[in-house]
Amino acid sequence: MSGLRNLGLAVAMLAASGGAALVTWSYILAQRRKEEQKEDVVAKVEQKEDTAKEEQKENVVREDHLLLESEMAARCMLLAAREQPQKEPQTRKQQILVLGLDGSGKTSVLNSIVTNRGNHSTVPTEGVHAVCITNGNSKMEFLEVGGSEQLRQFWERYLDRALALIYVVDSSDHSRLPLAKMHLHQLIQHSSSLPLVVLANKQDLENAYHITDIHDALALSEICEKRKLYLIGTHVATDGSELPSSIEDTRELLAQLLLEIH
Known part of the structure; x- marks a missing residue:
């Protein structure tokens, strides 16, 4: 509108002055170009602002989409964790381990404890x-592991399931007492x-x-400070006669020990 106003004013001046027509027309063209340039600049600025707004909107949408994806991923992970099977509980200790x-x-x-009679074995x-002893609601399970040199290396593998450890020593085999001591302390x-x-x-x-x-030979004083330790002298009849009192005492001690542990 300002361009047309300037154009009307210039035409009036041209009619009055006549000889200044060329200069005036040139001035008019220059003004029109300036106005057009201004309008182009304004249009470009507005276009840039519109573009920036659109990009900002797209960024907001993109961020909202990423946030939604993150929330969905978190929910999926939570559901997956809930659906995973629970870890199996640690194996319950249930055996009396017999070593020597x-x-x-x-x-x-062991056979004498189970059968309640003297039961000598040479095998x-x-x-x-x-073996297992069941008496009403009570039960004692025993696991004996062979004592040969080849099997001793496996002894410690059975400790995790043991409620108690029975360690049998041959009181008459003096020469091997140091070996028995070494394995016991290990x-x-x-x-x-x-x-x-x-x-x-x-x-x-x-x-x-x-x-x-x-x-003394087994240095038991070195290992009795932090655990329950019992030392019992035993023997087993070779003729299948009545159970020696020492075996009865051992059986009663084990039963009481299991009650205290449970």
């Missing part, structure tokens, strides 16, 4: 020997609180060490 060097009389002692245990390093029952077996033999000597 080969020839110490583990199987004879060495190859592998494992499992075992207890893997469990600082496992109750320990040491059976000084074969007390009926003439050359058997007394239980006080067994206590």
